[in-house]
Amino acid sequence: MANLAIVGQSVYRTDANPKVTGRALHVGNIEMPGMLHVAVLRSPYPHARIRHIDKSRAEALAGVAVVLTGAEIAKMPAVDAHFGPAFRDQPILAVEKVCYAGDPVVAVAAVDKRLAEDALQLVEVDYEPLPAVxxxxxxxxxxxxxxxxxxRPAKAFADLAHVQAGRQSNICYHFKLRTGDVERAFAEADRVFEDTFSSPAAQHVPMEPHVTLVYLDEHERLNVWTASQSPSYVRTELSATFGIPMNRIRVRVPYLGGGYGAKLYAKLEPLVTILALITKKPVRYALTREEEFLTITKHKVVTRIQTAIKDGTVTARKCEVYWDTGAYAEIGPRIGHKSGYTSAGPYRIPNVCIDSYCVYTNRVPAGAFRGFGVPQVIWAYDSQTDMIARAIGADPVEFRLKPALDEGEPFATGTIVRSFGIKEAIREAAQAIEWSKPRAAPSGTKSRGKGIAAGVKAVLTPSISGAIVILNADGTANVLSSTVEMGQGSETTMGQIVAEELGISLEQVHIVQPDTDATPYDTITAGSRSTYHMGNAARSAAAKIKAELCEVVAARLEVAADDLVAGKGRIFVRGMEERGMTVGEIFLAKFGSLGTTLAAEAVCQPAASHMDPETGQSEKCTEYWFPSATAAEVEVDTETGQVKVLQLVSVGDTGTSINPRHCEQQLLGAALTHLGLTLFEEMVFDEGQLVNGSLLDYQIASFKxxxxxxxxxxxxxxxxxxPFGAKGAGETGALTVAPAIANAIEDAVGVRICDLPITAEKILRALTDKEGTAVSIGSTTS
Structure with a gap:
């Protein structure tokens, strides 16, 4: 990157100043005259039929604009009472029955939030409990x-177009992968390892809760301000749900106060929209923190994994992965599919069998969470990989390096891997933790150990990102992009890419925030796809403009366009910076004035090859990969079971780093998020009732x-x-934290925990178990 001026530089974030000074706009800051506020009555039952709702007393309360039920929505002409990205199974408000404790049943819009909540107390609902699972x-x-x-499949995305209407079953999606002869490999194995791992439901806990504001403008067009990671999808969903043409719907997203997958697809938007349509007034609904826990979660996952060993080498792996998607599918089928096919790991295993099931239960719906389900499957396969290495007397690092895929080799899906720095990541992690250095001797009741883990995630493919770049006559540029800035630094990254391509400074680039009236379609801001997809679109659009500029300069200077380069706000002859023209001079030459603009649009749309439904084989299942490795050193107190993480090293292959500091921050942020998920985060349920649904009871990682x-x-x-060789980095640091820490704990005290979170109680129980059962809790080997 020697010839690059801005790409590859750790410039400061362009959104830092408005955020730290409190000037950044968030949806929750927007006030409108006559705005109504929403409160929602939720089901106390995990599964029940709604017999009757009496809302008369609530409707009579002064200041209440509307009290709405699902039955009323279902009767509205041209309105689909259900929505969802994979299946249209989630009601705007419960229709006929509720499917989890917390399911929205009745909504009130009133002049203030307290009045709306008071009105809910006057609503009476008669339920008939049903059997639940x-x-x-x-x-x-x-x-x-x-x-x-x-x-009922939604058919909203190309990668889910194959999803079919299901039979009567709680399994809403089943992904299968088959390669080689698994049964024969198991029969011929020296040893077979069989283990079960689980990870619980957890909450995203973004700093900003979900919030949506909807109003009708002077043209009766629907205007939506929403805290969403997918504004383009929200517009499409609202159009499909209410039968409104897309050009009559405007969705805008200002700065987002964190998302981590919780704010993908439609959440509050359908409900707030219908209330705005009924009342003809601005309506805003902001979730309480307690409601966040009842809206979306990380998938609980149970993984059964069998691995065959022959002559010290893994010859076969069989995985059964069960995704608890809760009461509604949300994006569970995509997670079960995309994460399911990585369940055997980034290793050269000739015989693989994977069954990945997305399953309904009567629990809070689960959706995307940073890592898109991949951390849950890596927790299983790389914990077991470490267990196998120790059982056969192999070094855990070398045991991973030997079968790790090289560039140009096929993944378990048959897809050839490219830009696949898994071995580099493992080596860097091992070196950073000083893997080969002898472990510290125990001190009293405290023992230390080191662990390493590796894994890989595939980017969502196919997907689409479009960008428009507008160059002004003064050399400044506007970039129209529907990528949502939610703390990941996308505005700075896109600015660096466009500035580099046009040869202008970063300060001369302005990123226009998502507005479906102006910014082109983008599938989602998630899955570590924005730098690659939107970055490619923005760079391509900028390149088109640069080509126009070069044509003018080439004609004026009588040189070949290929001999021209951009830099310092000018187009000049390579090697002769004095022979060139400024942007303003080029505009005068082309248009005869400075009052116009140059604009270009580009789309990045990587394609995927068809995946065989029976074997999961595909020539190209993904556009690129995210190799990850984590190394950890821990100290375990054998008297209390307490774990102290002394060192944590997060390694990720990001491709070319557009902004190295940003990449480092993304690795750290993701890793520290999953530190809490590894050691103590867990949503606890009792017969479908959430027990710890607030931050008073639900512990997240803090500075301590x-x-x-x-x-x-x-x-x-x-x-x-x-773009300039870049991929993405938003999730890479999250992928391998849990197994690295579990592996370090076993290295320290010789016990294996297979069920997250790894609490002191579990460790202490394992330590006190009889020898032979403490080595691998919940696991067997043969």
Missing amino acids: FDVLEAVTPESALVHEQH DMPESVRPIVVQVPHEDG
Whole structure:
């Protein structure tokens, strides 16, 4: 990157000043005259039929504009009472029955939030409890209670177009992968390892809760301000739900106060929209923190994994992965598919069998969470990889390096891997933790150990990002992009890419925030896809403008356009900076004035090859990969079971780092988020009722939980098709934290925990178990 001026530089974030000074706009800051506020009555039952709702007393309360039920929505002409990105199974408000404790049943819009909440106290609902299912493994059995009698695919995304209407079953999606002869490999194996791992439901806890404001403008067009990671999808969903043409819907997203997957797809928008349509007034709904816990969660996952070993080498792996998607599918089928096919790991395993099931239960719906389900499957396969290495006397680092895929080799799906720095990541992690250095001797009741883990995630493919770049006559540029700035630094990254391509300074680039009236379509801001997809679109659009500029200069200076370069706000002859023209001079030459603009649009739309529904084989299942490795050193107190993380090293292959500091921050932020998920975060349910649904009871990581040393390491294996070779980095640090810490704990005290979170109680129980059962809690080997 020697010839690059801005790309590759750790410039400061362009959104830093408005955020730290409190001037940044968020949806919750927007006030409008006559605005109504929303409160929602939620079901106390996990599964029940709604017999009757009496809302008369609430409607009579002064200041209440509307009291709405699902039955009323279902009767509205041209309105679909259900929505959802994979299946249209989630009601705007419960229709006929509720499917989890917390399901929205009645909504009130009133002049203030307190009045709306008071009105809910006057609503009476008569329920008839129904049989419920709370365990994902029980839910897949034929005798289990059904959460839904029918499955209606949404057909909203190309990668889910193959999803079919389901039979009567709680399994709403089943992904299969088959390669080689698994049964024969198991029969010929020296040893077979069989283990079960689980990770619980957890909450995203973004700093800003979900909030949506909807109003009708002077043209009766629907205007939506919303805290969303997917404004383009929200517009499409509202159009489909209410039968409103898309050009009559405007969706805008200002700065987002964190998302982590919680704010993907439609959440509050359908409900707030229908209330605005009924009342003809601005309506805003902001979730309380307690409601956040009842809206979306991370998937609980149970993974059964069998691995065959022959002559010290993994010859086969069989995985059964059960995704508890809760009461509504949300994006669970995509997670079960995209994360499911990575369940065997980034290793050269000739025989692989994977069954990944997305399963309904009567629990809070689950959706995307930073890592898109991949951390849950890596927790299983790389914990077991470490267990196998120790059992056969192999070094855990070398045991991973030997079968790790090289550039140009096929993944388990048959897709050839490119820009695949998994070995580089493993080596960097091992070196940083001083893996080969002897472990410290125990001190009293405290023992230390080191652990390492590796894994890989695939980017969502196919997907689409479009960008428009407008160059002004003074050399400044506007970039129209529907990528949402939610703390990841996308505005700075896009600015660097466009500035580099046009040869102007970063300060001369302005990023226009998502506005579906102006900014082109973008699939989602998630999945570590924005730098590659939107970055490619923005760079391509800027390149078109640069080509126009070069044509003018080439004609004026009588040189070949290929001999021209851009830099310092000018187009000049390569090697002769004095022979050139400024942007203003080029505009005068082309247009005869400075009052116009040059604009260009580009789209990045990587394609994927068809995946065989029976074997999961595909020539190209993804555009690129995110190799990850984590190394940890821990100290375990054998008297209390307490774990202290002394060192945490997060390594990720980001391709070319557009902004190295940003990449390091992304690795650290993701890793520290999953530190809490590893050690103590868990949503606890009792017969479908959430027990710890507030921050008084639900513990998240704080400064006191931070390791003494946290170090990010960026591995740069450029992708030939990425913008300047870049990929993404938003999730990479999240992928391998849990197994690295579990592996370090076993290295320290010789016990294995297979169920997250790894609490002191579990460790202490394992330590006090009899020898032979403490080595691997919940696991068996043969």
